[in-house]
Amino acid sequence: MGPGTIVAAVFGLLFIPICLAIARGFCVYAVVRECEAQVFTLFGKVIGTIDEPGLQFPPLAFGPQSLLIPFFGKRYTVKTALRQYYLRNQMVNSEEGTPMGVGIWYEMQVNDPVAYLFMNANPEGSLEANVASSTISTLSNLEMDKMLEDRHSLSRTVRQAVSPLSEKWGYRLGSVYIRKVAFTDKQMVTNITEKVVKRLVQVTSAMKQDGENRVGLIKSETAKNVSQTMALATATRPAVVGAALNAIGRDDPEILQAVIEVMETEKLLASGARVDLLPAAANVLVELGDRRPSQSSREEPPVHK
Secondary structure (H helix, E strand, O other): OOHHHHHHHHHHHHHHHHHHHHHHHOOOOEEEOOOEEEEEEEOOEEEEEEOOOEEEOHHHHHOHHHHHHHHHEEEEEEEOOOEEEEEEEEEEEOOOOOEEEEEEEEEEEEOOHHHHHHOOOOHHHHHHHHHHHHHHHHHOOOOHHHHHHOHHHHHHHHHHHHHHHHHHOOEEEEEEEEEEEEEOOHHHHHHHHHHHHHHHHHHHHHHHHHHHHHHHHHHHHHHHHHHHHHHHHHHHHHHHHHHHHHHHHHHOHHHHHHHHHHHHHHHHHHHOOOOOOOOOOOOOOOOOOOOOOOOOOOOOOOOOO
16 A cells, blocks of 8 residues: 555545535534424524434525525524423412422423524523412412322412413423422421321320220120120020939939939038938927027037937
């Protein structure tokens, strides 16, 4: 490879990028990226917009006049991607006069690059101001409970208030959500925390008492059922024994009489009562029972006749 070939290769490598840069500078072609739009102006007027991604040729879209843009016009690049913003500590007052700090999150996306560039000098700042003012006007003088609980419906109200203005300025407002509602007074936060703690203690005590009441009710019902079952069993035993004795009496009365005597003897022994035995041939009336002995006979042991 000779020196001439090397020089030609180097010159070619340098010449091609230079030619492409010159062509791009004279708007012979344009490279449009994703989520991007290019606005072309000539003599202070907009001659067209290209928002299709890829390699584009303005002379084919706008005619030969596009070649004059580098001298008498300008090319603007506008990002059309979805943007997200978050506004912190927007001060509002509830109906009760409580100062609250509100955080609101919202999305915006450019849908008209020309209006976005020329209808408003600071569209992002204007959108932020409109979202903040709409949030304050929507949430001010509301009940605290509604402010804390109905954030979804309030977010839709804020979006409906801001959307018409945003469309005039070349962008559309996406989702809007009131993300945070907080108290700004530390003493009030402390008071609310104490109330919540006391309320939790009350609820816990009530739950504990309710549990104890339920346990006591279950115990009492169980004891009632047990006592009823035991009473039923106790009442069933005499009936069973009586039926058995009736059956024995029908078959053999003597055995029935012997069983009754045995049962009476068992009852008498189990009672621990005093028993006085009398001779079968006694013909005199003897005083029996638990009488008090005389003074002379107190020290003598009782005599069973």
